[in-house]
Amino acid sequence: MPRYGWLLVVLIVASAFGVYQLKHAVWRARVELRQTEAAIAKETWDVRRLEADLAFLTRPTRLADLAGRVGMRPATVERVVEARQIGRRRALELARTVVPVELVSGGRVELRFKPPVTFVLDAGEGR
């Protein structure tokens, strides 16, 4: 037996163990891969089903029918208003109002009203 024979034996045994480990890891990975792929496939089909459900439930024919039942009407060009027709003039006038206030300390400040964020639709006001 050559002088380095023992080293060869150790390496061969280590290699065999390594190959076994690797093979086992690959097998585990394959199983995991198959499970993951199956889960992805199931999720994909579920997502497709949910998308189809969504498209079915939100189809315009159905929404128009439901909207009609709660008294809504189709939007037509007659219901389109220009920005200047939106009734925010009163809110803006209030925002421009300055209210002088005398403080206890004797100082004087001017209070202003913050304009509301939401506007009230009043088509007639802006005309």
Added chain:
Amino acid sequence: MVLFASRDAGTRSLRRARLRLRVLMAVFVLAFFSVGLRLVDLTTGARATKPQVLSLRRGDGAPDIGRADILDRRGVTLATNLRVNSVIADPSRVNFPERAAHRLADALGLNEAALLARLKRGGRFAWIKRRISPREEALVKDLGLPGVALQPDEERVYPQKNLVSHVLGFTGDDNQGLAGIELAEQDRLVGGEAKGKGPLVLSIDVAVQNVVREATMKAFLRFHAKGACAIVFDTRTRAFLSLVSLPDFDPNRATREPSTNRQNRCSGHTYELGSLFKIFTTAFALDAGAASLFDRLDASQPLYIGRHPIHDDHAKFRWLTVPEAFAFSSNIGMVRLIQKVDDPERQKGFLRRLGLFGTSKVELPDTRPPLLPRRWPFITQATVAYGHGIAVSPVNYVEAVASLIDDGRFRPGTVLRRGLEDVPPGEPVVAAKTVRDMRWLLWLTTDRGTGDQARLDRYLTGGKTGTADKAVYGRGYVKGAVVASFVSVLPVDDPRYLVLVTLDEPQGDAATHGFRYGGWTAAPVAAEIIERVGPLLGLEPSPPEARARMEARLQVYPAMNGHSHETEEGLAAVRLDP
């Protein structure tokens, strides 16, 4: 000496052999060492936590979908494949076929005798029922019959039901396209998503389609029409935003619907469209320079070509200007116009350039070619001038009209989504001045002519009415049967959309005073569509100046009885206007 010499040689050989062995050993040690290192790296290193084997596979683990989805232009699902189960059997393993057939027929609602025959036929495979419901699946599982199993399958589902039926078409049992875009784009759809092409996106907009279908359905039912077609066409991209054919069908159960419902009346039927063709005649005469808007045409009495009399439905019994002849839909006026050219080849060439001599190239498989006259004597030129003797599909017609009111160039339409950058350059048909004149004439017709029922206050629209006697193959013109139509342009000063409504054999009612004219039956439908679709498409109401500009042209053109401004100053002003 010889002995010493041979001993020396032997020692040298031994040394050389040992050296070789050591080198070989070193190589092996190095090789095993590197293999060992690699093994340690693979099993315990960072790569071990991220298996490399995954990258050898397709990648995302997504299932193979047998057929790509179809979406509308906003991404709404129009057609999709869902996973379902089918029931199959291995007849050789079914122990008691009679009992199995009885139980399966009961659970799945099948014919017991036919099922028994299938199970007794032998072999290793038989379909019991394709694409069963979850409830049926549970029943089959409960039965637990040996030799009967569930097999994963796919089902094509159309969530919008009837809404887009004629464009989509439908598929057969094996997921193959049988009609509509499902058939036309079969190669693209099969394995499309698996090949990474993604879903097929159409130009159809379901919100627009719903409005169009609703408005058309009302008229279809009210006027007891045999059929109807309504189209909304984007004049810039030349794409169909809506294409409704009535009666329609539910593609989820297409094979159980009457075959007449499956016929696409927008692409698969041809109609003589009557006065709608006057758009082409007028544009032809104006573009050829044979007539101008100032010309007057004798419509004071019926016109005879040989023994054939030509009448006007809205007769004025006087000379008409060209705008009057167009807006009052004068047949006599159109014949007078075509007389000014009197060249059948030029007339044919013009219609050919508008795509009216060939089948539309729209991606629908059942598109019908036009029915053309075999010969073109003057009587044919005359009848074609007011839309008789030539039958085209509504799809063909819309493509042609878009060319005359957009930029004067013909481009084929599409039902697939495309942006402005994908629009082909097209072939020139008419000059820009003809386009401007045609827009004005269409506005005039809606504002003061036969199309006034489609006049809207907030959108500046133009349009043309059409009422044609209906010709039926083998019977000629059927007495009392008409095809009533209306084509509308929105907004007419800068067209974005075309709306065409065609009613097949409508019956007038009390509200229309019994009239079946396109102006009474189809024009109000087009008006309703425009009123509701305009805001959906983001179209702002037309500014008052746009109407004023149209009306200003009235001041200089001699037009319209009761509204005419036939002054010499006016005419002079027009002549000076470039």
